[in-house]
Amino acid sequence: MDLNHLRNEIEEKRKMVREDMDRYIDIFVRSLKASSSEVEVTTDPEVVEKYRRDIQEDGGNSIVTFADSASVSPAILFFTGLEQEISTAMADHHISVILAEDIMPDVISAYRLALLKSIERGHGVIFGSSSASKTADIEGKLVWGAHGPKRFRVVVVR
Amino acid sequence: MGCSRSKEIQGGCGEVTGMESIYTALSNRPVRDGIRRTRENLSKNVKENLKKYPFLKKYARELRDVKLKVINDLDFWIDRSIKKLEENGARVFYARDSESARRIVAEIVGSGKTVVKAKSVVSEEIGLRDHLEDMGNEVWETDLGELIVQVNNEKPMHMIVPALHLSEDEVIRILERVGIKGKNAEECTDKVRLFLREKFLKADFGISGCNAFSAESGSIFLIENEGNIRLSTSVPEKYIAIVGVEKIVPDDEHAIKSIMVQSAYFGTFPPSYINVIRNRQPGELCVVFLDNGRKSTDEILKEQLLCVRCGRCHLECPIFQLTGNVWGGETYGGPMGMGWSAITSGISSIENEVFLSCLCGKCRIVCPMEINIPRIILHLRKLAVRQTAK
Numbered sequence: 001m002d003l004n005h006l007r008n009e010i011e012e013k014r015k016m017v018r019e020d021m022d023r024y025i026d027i028f029v030r031s032l033k034a035s036s037s038e039v040e041v042t043t044d045p046e047v048v049e050k051y052r053r054d055i056q057e058d059g060g061n062s063i064v065t066f067a068d069s070a071s072v073s074p075a076i077l078f079f080t081g082l083e084q085e086i087s088t089a090m091a092d093h094h095i096s097v098i099l100a101e102d103i104m105p106d107v108i109s110a111y112r113l114a115l116l117k118s119i120e121r122g123h124g125v126i127f128g129s130s131s132a133s134k135t136a137d138i139e140g141k142l143v144w145g146a147h148g149p150k151r152f153r154v155v156v157v158r
Numbered sequence: 159m160g161c162s163r164s165k166e167i168q169g170g171c172g173e174v175t176g177m178e179s180i181y182t183a184l185s186n187r188p189v190r191d192g193i194r195r196t197r198e199n200l201s202k203n204v205k206e207n208l209k210k211y212p213f214l215k216k217y218a219r220e221l222r223d224v225k226l227k228v229i230n231d232l233d234f235w236i237d238r239s240i241k242k243l244e245e246n247g248a249r250v251f252y253a254r255d256s257e258s259a260r261r262i263v264a265e266i267v268g269s270g271k272t273v274v275k276a277k278s279v280v281s282e283e284i285g286l287r288d289h290l291e292d293m294g295n296e297v298w299e300t301d302l303g304e305l306i307v308q309v310n311n312e313k314p315m316h317m318i319v320p321a322l323h324l325s326e327d328e329v330i331r332i333l334e335r336v337g338i339k340g341k342n343a344e345e346c347t348d349k350v351r352l353f354l355r356e357k358f359l360k361a362d363f364g365i366s367g368c369n370a371f372s373a374e375s376g377s378i379f380l381i382e383n384e385g386n387i388r389l390s391t392s393v394p395e396k397y398i399a400i401v402g403v404e405k406i407v408p409d410d411e412h413a414i415k416s417i418m419v420q421s422a423y424f425g426t427f428p429p430s431y432i433n434v435i436r437n438r439q440p441g442e443l444c445v446v447f448l449d450n451g452r453k454s455t456d457e458i459l460k461e462q463l464l465c466v467r468c469g470r471c472h473l474e475c476p477i478f479q480l481t482g483n484v485w486g487g488e489t490y491g492g493p494m495g496m497g498w499s500a501i502t503s504g505i506s507s508i509e510n511e512v513f514l515s516c517l518c519g520k521c522r523i524v525c526p527m528e529i530n531i532p533r534i535i536l537h538l539r540k541l542a543v544r545q546t547a548k
Binding site: 001035073074075076078082085086089090106107108111112115118124125126127128129130131132133134135136137138139140141143145146147148149 | 192195196199211213246300301302303306319320321322324325326329343344346347348350351354355374375383384385386388389392393410411414415418427428429430431432433434435436437438439440441
């Protein structure tokens with residue numbers, strides 16, 4: 001795998017999103033809402049600390065993580081690392097922070113950005129989430145929180 | 159759970175075999191109701207997905223060409239995949255048939271272990287769960303629908319929606335057998351979540367199939383909505399993936415395209431979760447490549463190997479709508495089950511069932527890989543007649 005080629009390709013895609021950021025974020029937010037995810041767009045640099053404090057005070061089984069990349073539509077957030085995979089899978093509420101610069105125009109380039117980061121960090125696992133956990137296995141009735149998080153909240157930091 | 163699952167019809171433990179089971183299924187109203195409900199929910203979604211994301215059709219066409227290239231040179235791609243996995247630090251095995259695959263997994267697992275399984279048709283194909291249980295292991299299906307049919311001791315009624323034929327009340331009664339008590343779908347799901355959390359945490363092994371395998375990076379790609387695959391493949395220290403050799407694609411890009419196409423044509427898009435496993439450190443990754451007839455198919459049957467297992471052809475098939483997974487072979491069922499059963503179990507496994515297809519061709523129309531299933535069924539009819547004449 002040619003990592004330099006991968007970096008250049010990602011940079012091209014980043015440039016494309018940067019030039020039309022408002023529109024891309026708008027599509028991203030709508031796509032997440034269509035998957036019943038909660039979304040917030042903020043410019044507040046303290047937002048992560050705020051959520052971490054809230055979680056500590058709440059005492060529930062929640063987790064705040066940084067996503068490594070995301071695709072605009074369908075909106076899928078990618079993460080890397082086995083430990084993070086386990087802790088997000090076990091949480092009841094997953095709050096994921098994504099930097100606007102890591103939003104990619106399509107799923108393939110979002111996956112590639114996560115792949116690049118996983119290789120740089122020596123992580124052997126990449127995982128993507130687009131919503132809370134769900135099932136319709138009992139008489140087709142939709143139930144949230146089958147095994148993974150019951151709530152999935154995405155915080156976009158511009 | 160003491161009766162054979164073989165060809166069993168929901169609601170009874172008396173074993174009914176072969177064609178008789180199909181005629182019995184015709185009078186099984188809940189099967190038809192479940193399939194109709196599932197089809198109504200998902201067909202609408204598929205149409206919307208393809209309209210909203212027009213690139214999916216392009217992905218599907220591209221994938222067909224790429225998969226054809228791999229299938230025509232399987233030995234090359236298997237070798238490349240094995241080398242890459244070994245570079246990544248995985249233990250890699252190659253199983254020529256079901257028996258060999260069962261033996262390999264049994265040797266890795268041993269006995270007296272707890273195993274959590276993600277839903278996997280390929281593991282059904284090799285009869286893995288029963289084998290591991292016979293070896294003295296505690297084995298749990300972790301997909302909700304698959305757990306329900308495991309507890310009810312029957313085979314899945316659809317490879318993606320295994321318990322579609324069971325009502326909410328029936329599921330409540332079935333789950334009570336293992337101490338899971340809920341008053342409705344929501345409560346049952348919540349109780350299963352708690353019940354299986356304990357199993358995930360104490361499991362020695364996690365086992366899954368594979369939705370797509372990238373020879374470029376040696377990565378296993380899996381999609382799901384529940385989160386049980388994520389837990390099965392990450393929490394236990396040791397993880398075993400069983401990979402049908404036809405799941406190999408040349409690179410990560412096509413693996414992503416394959417899982418996108420699979421989930422979109424099934425009707426749940428995007429999938430809630432995508433899991434990509436290149437290595438398991440800390441821990442251990444064992445990968446078992448399974449041939450079981452895939453490499454020795456004839457030219458017509460070979461097209462079946464392009465299948466991405468979206469399950470679309472099942473729900474749209476007028477015969478499947480009447481019989482459910484009882485028709486089409488022991489594991490796979492439905493129109494695609496004809497080809498798959500012939501590949502993995504031989505023509506004798508479906509020698510009567512191939513004649514029940516009405517050859518309407520709807521399976522071919524809805525298939526993202528445009529597999530000519532009617533042609534495969536006609537071919538299998540010829541083979542069945544030749545075999546009977548011998």
